[in-house]
Amino acid sequence: MKAIGRYLLIPGLLVACGGVAWFLAALLAVSHKIALLLTIILAYFLVSACLGVFRYRLRKRVEKMTAAERAALAEFSPEIAYSVPAPGSASPRVTTLVGVIAVNGPVVPLMIGPLALLQYVFKVHDPLASASSLALGFLLAWTWWSVGVTVWRWWAATHRGMPVGEVQWRGEQASLLWPKNHFFEKTELGKFLSRRHAP
Incomplete structure (x- = not known):
């Protein structure tokens, strides 16, 4: 039940x-x-x-x-x-909140921004142009996320002293990061660059 x-x-x-x-x-x-x-x-x-x-x-x-x-x-x-949290470490709540605001905050405006600009500023309602602007918005939002989570991971581990495992777990809990080894996790800029530099 x-x-x-x-x-x-x-x-x-x-x-x-x-x-x-x-x-x-x-x-x-x-x-x-x-x-x-x-x-x-x-x-x-x-x-x-x-x-x-x-x-x-x-x-x-x-x-x-x-x-x-x-x-x-x-x-x-x-x-x-x-x-x-470990004694003397930075607040995990603040670290996660910074990631949510800085990374996820701009995602929706970036995603719908080109479509809104096309339809409300330029008054274009063509289906093909609308689909293209929506695709552009998705690409902009995903690029922002990819770069943003890479910077957030580095900042949380290096400057806030959060262990790498905790960064991953807290990022997943806050919908900042995809689960470990998920296909979309590989689209993070840091993961992409580390794969390219790996021998």
Whole structure:
């Protein structure tokens, strides 16, 4: 039964967002698409806040454990291994937040910017031109991400003192990085350059 509930959670949230969006569209007198976008963004922040609270509680419980208990549990879960920062190290939350803002922040504007510029500034609504500008936006956004995560990895490990494994784990948790050995991870500029220089 739990497995079924896990698979129904996301569709259930989307259906709930759709219902709330219909209500908001009528209440705010805006289009349903705008209301749906606002609802999904709000739901994202609420789910993120809940996860933040759960992680905070976990961190507090792990801090109360002995070093031996933490070490034993750390083998099974990176959440526990990295929940308590090393004494004197920089805040992992700030390090991750900088990556999210600096790397992921410009991705959506870069992705839709060329299309918005084409349609709203130059008033061009040709399907081929729109598809081309959307492809250009995707290329710009992916290039920004590729360079940005390479710089963020270097900065987090070198200047913030975060271990490489923790950088990878925190980057994945914040949707900054693809999982290790994933096909898209190979599109990071740093990974691409290291493959080219490898003998």
